[in-house]
Amino acid sequence: YGASFIVDAEVSWPFMENASIAIGANNLLNTYPDENPGALGVGALYPESTPFGFNGGFYYVRLSYDWLWNSRD
Structure with a gap:
């Protein structure tokens, strides 16, 4: 069997105070x-x-939200 090259990648952007999309x-x-x-x-x-x-290949979009955030005093 021959050699193969696999690439996994992810990019994430924060938006709002406690959310991000990737x-x-x-x-x-x-x-x-x-x-x-x-x-x-x-x-x-x-x-x-x-x-x-x-x-x-497997491709995805993920939305994340942090329900427990630190209060900013």
Whole structure:
């Protein structure tokens, strides 16, 4: 099997006093493992044991809010 390069990234921006929004990706470049040479016989296109998943990239947006904030005196 050949070498692969995986990139995970996330960027977050604060807004309001206690909230933030983030966008990110796991496997940003949508890298897949090498195909399983015996795939036709067993029905598994990718090997079961790979250092990264066989589902490709995962992209998300997250909204966070801190309910317990410090009072500012």
